[in-house]
Amino acid sequence: MIKIVISFIEVLLEMGCVGICGSDVHYLVNGRIGDFIVKKPMILGHESSGTVAKLGKNVKNLKVGDRVAIEPGVPCRICTHCKEGRYNLCKDIVFCATPPVHGSLRRFYKHAADFCFKLPDHMSLEEGALLEPLSVGVHACKRGEIGIGSKLLILGAGPIGLVTLLVAKAMGAAKIVITDILQSRLNIAKKLGADVTYLIQKDRLEKDVVADIHAIFEGEPNRTIDASGAQSSIRLAILATKSGGVVVLVGMGAPEVQIPLINALIREVDIRGVFRYVNDYKDALELISSGRVNVKSLVTHNYKLEDTMQAFETSRTGAGGAIKVMIHCK
Numbered sequence: 001m002i003k004i005v006i007s008f009i010e011v012l013l014e015m016g017c018v019g020i021c022g023s024d025v026h027y028l029v030n031g032r033i034g035d036f037i038v039k040k041p042m043i044l045g046h047e048s049s050g051t052v053a054k055l056g057k058n059v060k061n062l063k064v065g066d067r068v069a070i071e072p073g074v075p076c077r078i079c080t081h082c083k084e085g086r087y088n089l090c091k092d093i094v095f096c097a098t099p100p101v102h103g104s105l106r107r108f109y110k111h112a113a114d115f116c117f118k119l120p121d122h123m124s125l126e127e128g129a130l131l132e133p134l135s136v137g138v139h140a141c142k143r144g145e146i147g148i149g150s151k152l153l154i155l156g157a158g159p160i161g162l163v164t165l166l167v168a169k170a171m172g173a174a175k176i177v178i179t180d181i182l183q184s185r186l187n188i189a190k191k192l193g194a195d196v197t198y199l200i201q202k203d204r205l206e207k208d209v210v211a212d213i214h215a216i217f218e219g220e221p222n223r224t225i226d227a228s229g230a231q232s233s234i235r236l237a238i239l240a241t242k243s244g245g246v247v248v249l250v251g252m253g254a255p256e257v258q259i260p261l262i263n264a265l266i267r268e269v270d271i272r273g274v275f276r277y278v279n280d281y282k283d284a285l286e287l288i289s290s291g292r293v294n295v296k297s298l299v300t301h302n303y304k305l306e307d308t309m310q311a312f313e314t315s316r317t318g319a320g321g322a323i324k325v326m327i328h329c330k
């Protein structure tokens, strides 16, 4: 039997659900994302939830049997970023399934108790795991200052674009238009409440796409969130956004892209990055528990832990219209 030793501030978790993220697939297929290189065998998984099986001596916020969502990054807590409340920028953050740190796709896993969020009885372990991508959407919408006056353009209707759509609606955005290169993804966005969807066609000129977007908005969007990472999309974000507006970049594609930066400068379009989430899990949890956001339909496929390879294959190929593939650990 393997014995897992937990510290004073950790809990041992019997894992419940782990969702597959594009980055998990990337590490499995390519062995690296940018400078993060898998050099030794690494356990994947960071979108997860579980049930508390054992408490560290000093843990007061949880008890055995609690079902929790796991925020996968535990920062150092002592650097200036941590102290200033922007712990997502901590250089020493220990983040599940970012090499060399193992992830949470296993039967038992230990984690810092203050990065575990108790789920109310009416929330499922699947929803707990979905708090991870949802928190990215929450952070993106906060960075974009989404509210009742927002005319929002979202670029990319993958899981991240879709959760951003759900959060922006809950935050009261006046009009939301979402783009993708795949009609199948736009169909889902429409079902989830996008006001208008726009299919990006390869051979359409950039200036014509900008004109199309402005025609749809009957004006210009004052907020744009890119959730695709494509260069053409980041360019469109800048060119289509109203002067004085905000562009939020969430999608991560090539490390360097060519963009009309001077256009953004002369029109005072603010460009803001997003790195994961920071103090957003609680808000994401409340969005779901209050019923203001429903993420259940994002889960298109379910697998047992024993069928993990098949689950990854489904996620990688997008077979059967896969959006979020969920692995059940027990």
Ligand code: NAD
Residues within 6 Å of the ligand: 021, 022, 136, 155, 156, 157, 158, 159, 160, 161, 179, 180, 181, 182, 185, 200, 227, 228, 229, 230, 232, 233, 249, 250, 251, 252, 253, 274, 275, 276, 277
């Ligand atoms: P995904 O690949 O499933 O979704 C991307 C979507 O963008 C797809 O539906 C794709 O068809 C679409 N797309 C591609 N080119 C496009 C274009 N030119 N215009 C419009 N749509 C286009 O990935 P995801 O899981 O939804 O994640 C989205 C992006 O966000 C990825 O780049 C991912 O790496 C990134 N991400 C960033 C953070 C962060 O902290 N910044 C966190 C999570 C994910």
Ligand code: ZN
Residues within 6 Å of the ligand: 075, 076, 077, 078, 079, 080, 081, 082, 083, 087, 090, 091, 092, 093
């Ligand atoms: Zn730190």
